Amino acid sequence: MRAGFLAGVLLLAGGYTWLAFAELAWLSSAGRLGPAFFPRIIGVALMVLCAWSLGAELAGGARERPSVHWRAAAALALLSGLFVAALEPLGGLLAMAAYLAAALAYFNRRRHWQNALLAVLLPLAIYLLFRVWLGASVPRGPLGF
Amino acid sequence: MDLFANLLLGFSVAVSPLNLVYLFAGVMIGMVVGIIPGFGPSAALAILLPVTFGMNPASAVIMLAAIYYGSQYGGTITSILLNTPGESSSVASTFDGYPLAQQGRAGPALVMQAVASFVGGTLGVVLITLLAPPFALLARSFGPPEFFLLVVMGLSTLVVMIGGHWRLGLISALIGFALGTVGVDLETGNSRFTFGSAELIGGIDFIPVAIGLFGLGELYYALYSGLHVSGSGGIVQYQKERRFWPTRRDYAESNGALARGSLLGFVVGVLPGAGATVASLMSYSIEKSVSRTPQKFGKGAMAGLVGPESANNAASSGAMVPLLTLGIPGSASTAVLLAAFVLWGLTPGPLLMAQKPEFAWGLIASMYLGNMALLALNIFAIPLFVQMIKLPYRLLAPAVILVCTIGTYSVNGSIVETWLMFGAGLAGFFMKLHGFSPAALVLALVLGPLAEQSLRQSLTISRGSLAIFVDRPVSLAILCLTLALVAAGIWAHLSRRAPPQD
Numbered sequence: 001m002r003a004g005f006l007a008g009v010l011l012l013a014g015g016y017t018w019l020a021f022a023e024l025a026w027l028s029s030a031g032r033l034g035p036a037f038f039p040r041i042i043g044v045a046l047m048v049l050c051a052w053s054l055g056a057e058l059a060g061g062a063r064e065r066p067s068v069h070w071r072a073a074a075a076l077a078l079l080s081g082l083f084v085a086a087l088e089p090l091g092g093l094l095a096m097a098a099y100l101a102a103a104l105a106y107f108n109r110r111r112h113w114q115n116a117l118l119a120v121l122l123p124l125a126i127y128l129l130f131r132v133w134l135g136a137s138v139p140r141g142p143l144g145f
Numbered sequence: 146m147d148l149f150a151n152l153l154l155g156f157s158v159a160v161s162p163l164n165l166v167y168l169f170a171g172v173m174i175g176m177v178v179g180i181i182p183g184f185g186p187s188a189a190l191a192i193l194l195p196v197t198f199g200m201n202p203a204s205a206v207i208m209l210a211a212i213y214y215g216s217q218y219g220g221t222i223t224s225i226l227l228n229t230p231g232e233s234s235s236v237a238s239t240f241d242g243y244p245l246a247q248q249g250r251a252g253p254a255l256v257m258q259a260v261a262s263f264v265g266g267t268l269g270v271v272l273i274t275l276l277a278p279p280f281a282l283l284a285r286s287f288g289p290p291e292f293f294l295l296v297v298m299g300l301s302t303l304v305v306m307i308g309g310h311w312r313l314g315l316i317s318a319l320i321g322f323a324l325g326t327v328g329v330d331l332e333t334g335n336s337r338f339t340f341g342s343a344e345l346i347g348g349i350d351f352i353p354v355a356i357g358l359f360g361l362g363e364l365y366y367a368l369y370s371g372l373h374v375s376g377s378g379g380i381v382q383y384q385k386e387r388r389f390w391p392t393r394r395d396y397a398e399s400n401g402a403l404a405r406g407s408l409l410g411f412v413v414g415v416l417p418g419a420g421a422t423v424a425s426l427m428s429y430s431i432e433k434s435v436s437r438t439p440q441k442f443g444k445g446a447m448a449g450l451v452g453p454e455s456a457n458n459a460a461s462s463g464a465m466v467p468l469l470t471l472g473i474p475g476s477a478s479t480a481v482l483l484a485a486f487v488l489w490g491l492t493p494g495p496l497l498m499a500q501k502p503e504f505a506w507g508l509i510a511s512m513y514l515g516n517m518a519l520l521a522l523n524i525f526a527i528p529l530f531v532q533m534i535k536l537p538y539r540l541l542a543p544a545v546i547l548v549c550t551i552g553t554y555s556v557n558g559s560i561v562e563t564w565l566m567f568g569a570g571l572a573g574f575f576m577k578l579h580g581f582s583p584a585a586l587v588l589a590l591v592l593g594p595l596a597e598q599s600l601r602q603s604l605t606i607s608r609g610s611l612a613i614f615v616d617r618p619v620s621l622a623i624l625c626l627t628l629a630l631v632a633a634g635i636w637a638h639l640s641r642r643a644p645p646q647d
Contacts, residue, residue, distance in 0.1 A: 002579040009316065016323055019338060028333045032605055035330035035337055038597040042326065046319040053312045073369035077571060080361065080546045084567050087550070088560055096547055103543035107373060122544060126551055134199040136555035 001066070003057045010050035017043030072107070079103050091141020092131075096123030152274060155506030159514055164204050168511050171208035172518050175215020178231075180223050180530050181541070185232045186216035187584070188359035190481040192545070194352060194488070195552040202489035203504050207511040209485050213478050214266060214461045214512065217421060218519045221258045221454055222530055225251060234421035234457040237429040241442060241449030248445050252389035257447060258454045259523030260391075261403055265455030266516040268407040269414070269462025273469075273509055277498065281470040284495040289602035290613050290620040295473050296596040298627040299417030303476075303585050305634030314582040321586040324349045325593020332601065344561045351484050351591055353553045353566035358583040359477065360549040361566065362573020364542050369578070373538040395447050402432050402452035410456030414463025416630065417475035421457040421464075428456035462512065469493055469505055473592070477584035480591045 020043045024036035067073075083099035090098065097119050104115035127145070130136045158164065178189040189212055197205035220231030225242035238258065245254040287295075304314035327338045328348030339345040367373070406428040413424035432452040433442045442449045467473045472494035474480040486493050491501060498505045553566040573583050589596075607613035615621050 005575050005579050009320070013323075016338070024335065024337060032332070033601045035333050035335045037601060039323070039326045039337065042319055042322045046316065046323060049312055049316050049319065053310075053316065056312075067369050067371065069369055069371040069374070072371075072373055073365045073574065076368055076542060076546065077361075077365055077574070079543075080550065080570070081567055083546070083550055084560075084563050087554065087563065092551060092554075096551065100543055100547060103546070104540070107539040107543060108537075118540070118544075122547065126547060129196070130551055130555050134196065134555070136195060136198055137558035138551060138555060139558075139560075 003054060006050055006054040006057060010047065010054060013043060013046040013050055017047055075106055076103065079106070087139045089141065091143060091145055092138035093123055093127045093145045094141055094143070095139070096126060148274065148278070151278075151502055151506045152510060154503055155508075155510030158203055158503050158507030159207065159511040164207050164507070164511065165514070167200065167204045167208040168211050168515055169518055171211025172215040172218075172515050172522065175212040175217075176219035176519070176522060176526075176530060177533055178212060179216035179219020179221075179235075180231045180534055185359065185363070185478070186213050187355065187477040187481055187587070188363055189216065190478060190485070191352060191355035192360050192549055192552050194481065194485055195555045197485070198555075202491060203507050205489060206482070206485055206491075206504070206508055209482055210465075210508055210512065211515045213482060214458065214515060215519055217266070217458045217461045218259070218262045218523055219530065221262070222255065222523075222527065223534055225254045225258065225450075226531065227534065234425050234460075236422065237425040237453035237457075238450055240429060240453075241444070241446050244443065244445035245447070245450065250388075250445070253391040253395055254447075254450060255527055256389070256524055257391050257395055257399060257451055259520055261399070261406070261451040261454035262458045262523065263516055263520040264403050265407045265410055265458035266462055266519070267513065268455075269411050269459040270509065270512040270516065272411050272459075273462055273465055273512070277466055277470055277505075277509070280466055281495050281498045284470050287471070287495070287619065288617070289599040289606065290617055291623060292471075292473075293596060293599035293603055294614060294620050294623040294627065295417060295467075295471060296592045296599070298623060298630065299473060299475055299592065300585065300589060301627060302416060302630045302634065303420070303588060304582070305631050305638075310580055313580050314585050317576065317582040317585040318589040321589025321591075322593045322596065324354070324586075325590050326597065331594070331598065344559065348594075349565070349590070350557070350562055351480075351587070352556055353562040354569045354590060355477070355481055355484070355587050356549050356553050357566040357569025357571075358573035358576070358587060360545065361570025362577060362583060364545055365570065365574035366577045367538060368542060369574070373542060391447075398447045399451040401435075402428075402448035403455050405431060405435075406452040406455035407459040410459030411463040413456070414460030414475070415466045416626075417467050417473055420476045421460040424460035425453035425457040428452040465508075465512075469497060469508075470495060472497075473595075474588065477587045480588050483591060 020036050020039035024039060025034040026036045028034040079099060079102055083095060086095040086098065100123060101115065101119040104118060108115055127138060131138045174189065175186070178186055190209055193209065193212065197208060216232060217234060220235030221238045221242065223229050223231045224235045224238040225246050228239050228243040230236045230239055242254050242258065245251065300318045304311055304318060327345055329346055330337055336346060409428050409431065410424040413427065414421065429449060429452060432448045433439050436442065436448060464475045464479050467475055468479045468483060472483065472492065474483045483493060491497065491504060549566065550563060554560065554563045556562065576583050603613050614624060
């Protein structure tokens with residue numbers, strides 16, 4: 001698992017370093033250190049450290065077993081991704097209510113009344129806090145809220 | 146005299162009715178944040194940053210700072226009653242706090258931790274009052290080499306002392322630096338890594354990344370660890386104890402530990418990167434080594450609870466010194482505070498205390514009041530916080546995601562930043578899962594532009610020679626201190642790995 005994550009970071013670091021070498025100048029037109037100076041140092045150091053750590057990880061060969069609760073974390077991540085996706089199409093208030101209803105139905109099972117109450121009251125409170133009290137921007141949907 | 150005049154000015158700002166309301170709201174939120182395991186002050190500060198938009202700058206920063214140092218108080222309640230630290234700086238408080246509670250002494254332990262937090266926190270603020278002005282004066286002589294070395298000191302200390310694997314910590318910091326290079330290069334005006342996106346020209350905003358890493362990432366990890374199914378049945382029922390208040394002997398045993406922990410904590414807190422967790426663990430080791438009865442440690446020694454507790458609170462005060470006088474945060478939490486300062490148009494650094502005295506001294510004065518409020522809250526509102534410990538994660542987690550997401554969107558009304566927060570949340574989960582350091586990433590993201598600018602300026606001044614970092618006495622002193630801290634961190638790691646010699 002960690003080796004896979006390190007490989008992903010190494011890949012991204014490779015792309016970053018390649019761009020730093022290919023597209024950015026080491027010196028500016030005035031002859032001073034240019035925009036590539038810092039990214040090249042960072043990129044190369046990142047690649048070396050990732051490759052070193054990946055090598056050590058593969059040589060160690062230790063395999064971690066995922067937690068039995070990985071489904072709960074995955075479900076919350078999926079629901080929060082869907083919530084972000086729904087923010088602008090549905091509007092802040094409706095997206096919050098829909099997300100919370102779905103999340104509570106999954107995590108707080110068989111407490112239908114409690115879940116329904118929370119799914120209505122909490123989004124309303126947060127909407128009033130941000131939109132009305134603080135005057136901050138909350139996405140407006142087709143219904144205007 | 147200047148000192149008293151400044152402090153009076155500060156109190157005149159801090160005791161305005163509105164600021165007092167925000168101060169008490171801040172300490173209350175800080176306490177709640179502290180007692181929720183897996184949810185640290187960095188996350189709370191990042192999430193609540195957008196909520197402060199309607200306030201004036203002094204009120205906003207007074208409230209955010211109160212959340213920051215208030216969380217140090219709250220974390221210990223769960224350490225004592227549940228054997229689960231509310232946040233990392235309260236780990237050392239479980240060593241003797243929980244055994245005390247098991248022996249039927251939870252009441253005295255809770256009161257003594259509140260007293261220790263108050264003494265550590267207040268002594269820390271007294272030292273800020275005395276030392277911040279001369280520190281700010283000294284900092285005025287700092288040039289690019291000193292600022293670059295301070296950034297290096299902060300990050301290398303964090304990476305070495307945070308525990309876990311140093312390579313993974315360093316990779317985390319480098320990722321933060323890399324993210325910090327996105328946007329327009331301030332010296333040449335060239336775009337870097339923007340891929341033609343208008344949203345990226347201004348760089349990667351720190352707030353969505355911090356909310357994602359500390360808010361979402363921590364919550365996903367908490368669920369992965371099964372916190373949503375673990376009940377709170379293990380809470381020690383202190384209400385049934387006959388004696389709630391500590392005895393004279395408890396105070397007598399704790400005096401030395403209080404003084405040593407507070408001073409050590411403040412010094413460690415001032416050093417960028419070291420922080421409250423390191424201070425509390427160091428204090429525990431020192432108390433054990435100076436104790437006449439070291440065999441009692443781990444079995445319910447009051448000094449083993451009081452020392453770390455005063456140290457972590459003094460450290461959180463000490464960390465305000467480099468933040469206020471240099472503009473350099475030493476931890477993820479103070480990095481979020483720095484973001485709040487910048488958001489309000491305040492530039493922490495050598496000139497802040499001279500140019501905005503009402504703000505800087507208002508904040509310092511509010512910390513005296515905040516510590517007093519926290520002492521009272523800690524002793525008299527414990528039953529309330531015990532009820533909050535019982536709030537199930539299965540309700541808390543979905544609700545916090547709601548606030549994180551709407552809070553991020555509300556900063557700039559940007560859906561791109563909201564997706565960035567979500568991406569940072571996933572990255573934060575995997576970083577925590579695999580032993581990387583989200584704190585190092587955030588600190589490097591905040592300090593990256595300063596590091597790059599000061600390194601380039603230093604090398605331009607010296608015409609490319611690295612000797613500039615050892616030629617100047619102050620930079621040489623910072624370099625030596627950095628090397629000493631790194632060596633101390635490595636030594637501590639090696640001694641932990643060495644087998645016990647009984």
